[in-house]
Amino acid sequence: MENQTTTSCFSVFPNPATNNIRIASPVRISKAHIVNTEGQIVKTMIVNDYNLEMNAKNLISGLYILQIYVSSELFIQRIIILN
Numbered sequence: 001m002e003n004q005t006t007t008s009c010f011s012v013f014p015n016p017a018t019n020n021i022r023i024a025s026p027v028r029i030s031k032a033h034i035v036n037t038e039g040q041i042v043k044t045m046i047v048n049d050y051n052l053e054m055n056a057k058n059l060i061s062g063l064y065i066l067q068i069y070v071s072s073e074l075f076i077q078r079i080i081i082l083n
Helices: none
Strands: 003-006 011-013 020-035 041-055 062-070 073-081
Touching: none
Parallel strands: 003 073
Antiparallel strands: 011 020, 020 041, 020 062, 062 073
């Protein structure tokens, strides 16, 4: 079972975002999801890097949850999209 943690060890910017969301991490990110308030995954990126850029241009304005996966851990960050 994955550990879920709300964390500030990742830099997520800009927040609020319009076109792109950037994630900078001290550890390798394996994948990231953007999840809407209904729990639906609206965007997924599979990576193996310390930095990640996700396109948010086609998302509807609102509150989302960014799920960042590192090894067997899940980190959660709230993000706001303004489009």
